[in-house]
Amino acid sequence: MSCSSSNPAEAFMPQDIQDKIHNHPCYSEGAHHHYARIHVAVAPACNIQCNYCNRKYDCSNESRPGVTSERLSPEESAKKVMYVGGEVQRLSVLGIAGPGDALANPKKTFETFRLVRDKAPDLKLCLSTNGLELPAFVDEMVKYNIDHITVTINSVDTTGEIGSKIYPWIFYNNKRIYGKEAAQILLERQLEGMKKCVENGILIKANSVLIPGINDKHLPEVSRKLKEIGVFLHNIMPIISEPEHGTAFGLGGIPSATDQEQMAVQEACGMDMKLMQHCRQCRADAVGLIGEDRGQEFTKNVFSEMSFDDLEKHYNIKARQESQAKIEEFRFFLDRANERVRKEKEELSSDGNTILVAVTTAGEGMINQHFGSVREFLIYEAGDKGIRFIHHRKLDYEYCAGPDGANPLAPILEKLKDVKLILTAKIGGCPQDDLTRAGLIADQSYAFEPIEISVLKATRKYFNLPEEMEGN
Secondary structure, three states: OOOOOOOHHHHOOOHHHHHHHOOOOOOOOOHHHOOEEEEOOOEOOOOEEOOOOOOOOOOOOOOOOOOOOOOOOHHHHHHHHHHHHHHOOOEEEEEEOOEOOHHHOHHHHHHHHHHHHHHOOOOEEEEEEOOOOHHHHHHHHHHOOOOEEEEEOOOOOOOOHHHHHHOOEEEEOOEEEEHHHHHHHHHHHHHHHHHHHHHOOOEEEEEEEEOOOOOOOOHHHHHHHHHHHOOOEEEEEEOOOOHHHOOHHHHOOOOOOOHHHHHHHHHHHOOOOOEEOOOOOOOOOOEEEOOOOOHHHOOHHHHOOOOHHHHHHHHOHHHHHHHHHHHHHHHHHHHHHHOOOEOOHHHOOOOOOOEEEEEOOOOOOEOOOEHHHOOEEEEEEEOOOOEEEEEEEEOOOOHHHOOOOOOOOHHHHHHOOOOOEEEOOEOOHHHHHHHHHOOOEEEOOOOOOEHHHHHHHHHHHHOOOOOOOOOO
C-alpha cells in the first residue's frame, strides 16, 4: 500500500515526511483512528514550574498531561513497551512525556530509548519537553533516531511579560531563576533548540496551552513564529483549570478554556500553521488509541517479572507486521471511500452555509459507538461540498452512567450547544426524543459507515439536498 494520504493537508507534503508521520497517531489525523501510542512514566523531575500543572493529582479516570499512577525504571519501561506491543499490535509509537520533563531526566530517558530501540526496533520514538534543555540533547536524539518531538511553548513574548504569568520559575545552570528573566531564558532555549531540531530533520509538534486572559490573544503570534522556524505542527490545548486539581491557575480563578474559545483561537492560528486538532491531552502513562486510555490494564505486576526473552516472544514482531499490514489495507479502502470529502474551510459550501456535526466513534474511522456509552464526540464542520475536522469534545461521564439524581443529557446538551447533527451507531428512543426537543437531530442511519463521507451525506440531507454529490 502507498504511504500517501488522501488528507489534503498531508497529501502535498514531501514523501519522506509522509512516510515519517503515516502511522504516527499524534502527527497524522488519519493515523489516529488506527494506531496506538504508549507513554512510559520514566521522567519524574521537572526543571520549570507551570501555573497550570499539578503532577501530584491522580485518579484512574483523570486524563491530563503530567498525571501518572506509577513511575517506572528504564528496564521496567522497556518491559512494559514490549508487553503492551504484544497485546496491542496496532501500537506504533513510544513517547516519554513525564510525569516531569523528558530532558530534565536525560539518563533515564535515553536509557529507556536505548533498550526499546534494541528490543522493539519497529516502534517510533518520541519525547515531550518544555525545551529548556533541548539544545543540549539534539545530538543524542539523532543518535537514537528520534525524529519526532513535542515542545510546549506558550509565549514568544521576548519581554517575558506573558511568560512570567505562566511560569513562576525555572531551574537552569544549577540555580532557580524567577519572573521575566526566567521566561526570557526559557524562550531563548526553546527557540534555539527547535531551530537545531529542524536543521537535523526532527519533526516538531509544538503544544500551546490556551489560557484565557493571559495568552489567548497572543497565540496567533506564537503560530507565526513557529512557522518561521519550520515547526511541523501546532497544537492549541485548552487549559484544564478545575479547582480540585490544585493548580495555581485553578485555585486562582483562571477558568478552563471552553470549546468555543478553543475553536476561535484555532481559527486565528490556522491561517499561519498546520494545526493538530485531534489532541486528547494524554496522561504520562497513556496506552492505546488516542481518545482511549488502557493504562490501568498494564500495571507493573503484569509484566515486571517476565524476562526479556519471554517478552521478545510475546512482542512477536512478525505478528505485529502482519496486523499492521491489515490496518494499512483497511486504511487504503477507507481513504478511497472518503476521497474528495475533506476540504479547506473556504471550499466547504457553495453558499457559505455550514453546520457542526458531532460523531460517536470507537476508532478505525467508523461511526461505531452507541450514544449511551460515548465519552467524547468528534466535531466536524460541514457544508454541501465538503467537511473538515475541528476537534473533539470530552464528557465527564457516559449518558448511561451519569450520577444519581442528575439529568444525564444536560452536560451533553451544553457540550453540543452549537451542533446541529449527531451521527451515532445506535441511540435509544428516550434520549433521541430529548435531543429532538432541544433542537438536535440524532441520526443512526450511518451506523458502521466511514465517518467523513457519512458526515457529508448527512449534512446534505440536512440541507434537503441529494446525499450523493455529482461526480462522487
